[in-house]
Amino acid sequence: MDRISIALSVNGKPYQLAVEPRRLLADVLRRDLGFTGVHLGCEHGVCGACTVLLDGEVVRSCLMFAVQADGYEILTVEGLNTSGELHPVQRAFIEEFGFQCGFCTPGMILSAYRLLQEHPNPSEYEIRRALAGNLCRCTGYVDIVRSVQRAAVLLTQREAYRAP
Amino acid sequence: MKPAPFRYVRPQTRMEAMEALARYGEDAKVLAGGQSLVPLMNLRLARPKVLVDINRVAELGTLERRDGVLILGALVRHRQVERDVRVTEACPILSRAAAHIGFPAVRNRGTVGGSLAHADPAAELGCVLLATGAVVVLESTDGRREVPIEDLFVGPYTTCIRPEELLVEVRVPVFGETTRWGFAEFTRHEGGFALALAACVLHLDGQGRVAAARVAVGGAGPVPVRLREAEQVLQGAPLSEERVAEAASFACAVEGYDDVHAPAWYRQRLAGWLVRRVLQQAVGEEM
Ligand SMILES: Cc1cc2nc3c(=O)[nH]c(=O)nc-3n(C[C@@H](O)[C@H](O)[C@H](O)COP(=O)(O)OP(=O)(O)OC[C@H]3O[C@@H](n4cnc5c(N)ncnc54)[C@H](O)[C@@H]3O)c2cc1C
Ligand code: FES
Ligand code: FES
Numbered sequence: 121m122d123r124i125s126i127a128l129s130v131n132g133k134p135y136q137l138a139v140e141p142r143r144l145l146a147d148v149l150r151r152d153l154g155f156t157g158v159h160l161g162c163e164h165g166v167c168g169a170c171t172v173l174l175d176g177e178v179v180r181s182c183l184m185f186a187v188q189a190d191g192y193e194i195l196t197v198e199g200l201n202t203s204g205e206l207h208p209v210q211r212a213f214i215e216e217f218g219f220q221c222g223f224c225t226p227g228m229i230l231s232a233y234r235l236l237q238e239h240p241n242p243s244e245y246e247i248r249r250a251l252a253g254n255l256c257r258c259t260g261y262v263d264i265v266r267s268v269q270r271a272a273v274l275l276t277q278r279e280a281y282r283a284p
Numbered sequence: 285m286k287p288a289p290f291r292y293v294r295p296q297t298r299m300e301a302m303e304a305l306a307r308y309g310e311d312a313k314v315l316a317g318g319q320s321l322v323p324l325m326n327l328r329l330a331r332p333k334v335l336v337d338i339n340r341v342a343e344l345g346t347l348e349r350r351d352g353v354l355i356l357g358a359l360v361r362h363r364q365v366e367r368d369v370r371v372t373e374a375c376p377i378l379s380r381a382a383a384h385i386g387f388p389a390v391r392n393r394g395t396v397g398g399s400l401a402h403a404d405p406a407a408e409l410g411c412v413l414l415a416t417g418a419v420v421v422l423e424s425t426d427g428r429r430e431v432p433i434e435d436l437f438v439g440p441y442t443t444c445i446r447p448e449e450l451l452v453e454v455r456v457p458v459f460g461e462t463t464r465w466g467f468a469e470f471t472r473h474e475g476g477f478a479l480a481l482a483a484c485v486l487h488l489d490g491q492g493r494v495a496a497a498r499v500a501v502g503g504a505g506p507v508p509v510r511l512r513e514a515e516q517v518l519q520g521a522p523l524s525e526e527r528v529a530e531a532a533s534f535a536c537a538v539e540g541y542d543d544v545h546a547p548a549w550y551r552q553r554l555a556g557w558l559v560r561r562v563l564q565q566a567v568g569e570e571m
Binding site for chain 2 (some may be wrong): 122124140141142144147163164165168171174177178179180182183184185187188231234248249250252253
């Protein structure tokens, strides 16, 4: 099968590669580029484990072909702590026991990260609505919601600390 | 499971897209948001030989309001329908309905054209556009035709769009000062497909009487349907409790289907209840 060359930016770094058109973005990120934080659960759009940000917006990486991402910027969970320090959303999930097995966690964290960019102080309902497309088979969601609430506080504190 | 191999074509213009469809015919499928097609390919329920990816055709992504019509390009994403002020002002029912399509990640990719072409019986847009009296524009290298939305859906997941045709835009009449509307659906969980949904658009005259009414039900049966008898009941008088109840009773007679999620009688009863809700929303406190 013919391969097509594409250029992607993942977590701020440029990548050039040649892919078969049928390769899903999720598989290219996970297998070809080693971003194993991209998890594959259902592979038909229902579970949200494969969530990544495409030019800043959440998408299912199992429902896009990598050739379609040519020229786009992608953020995976690995891109949240490039400085070596955990991102406040990641810290909040640890502090509030927002995960158990961790399978759903990258998708949860990226969905929460995007929600908090838009709504720095979301209501519980807004949190539940934003995460409704991310299934977790372990936690029962209560601790996840609490983690996002905690993340909102941590992010606000960080902003306050940074303000001149 | 992974999709079977296919040839990937990425046109830059509408004409190139139509030429690709004309060349490959039945072997080709349009790839828009991919939120319905790619799951089918991942499960190998669909194995198109050629994918015509229209995502780089900028002219299909435009949204404009002209001469009392809101024109949504086929590639306008659900997220934009949900949020763009031009939509919330011109046809607020569309924004309300789009917010119920799947999840944020699905709405960021899924498109107006893809939802209509896929023709899921429970899709929000099909039902709501039926209530607005929208017209769908289809184009191929042989020419252009305008299809009233009533004629688009011919069965579950089946439309009158021919393999060589591209759905290019949807034209929706802009709401006026005296337009009233309602939208409601029932799902078991946030973001899930509706077991039934309903929409209405009413135009009032100077005396508060219903001058024109369109009421639609989706999800209950194989295609979204207009409730013409209900519309007749509503016409010519102000909305009253009695008229709403009578109109809603027709919804209980829509064709319903049985599946693992609910029996037909349940969907029909739900439809009746939802029609009542949307008519009550439409009149607000006035009733
Ligand atoms: C988890 C999940 C939940 C969902 N929940 C809902 C929901 O609650 N309500 C709802 O309505 N939808 C829902 N959807 C589906 C919805 O997101 C899609 O928008 C829609 O059904 C398909 O649109 P698309 O742009 O993704 O089309 P694609 O998947 O790209 O294409 C779908 C079909 O339409 C054809 N097509 C696409 N564009 C054109 C065109 N311009 N001209 C001709 N043919 C075309 C394709 O060839 C294909 O056959 C859900 C999807 C997922 C994955
Ligand atoms: S793996 Fe993509 S949504 Fe489940
Ligand atoms: S922590 Fe195990 S699936 Fe969510």
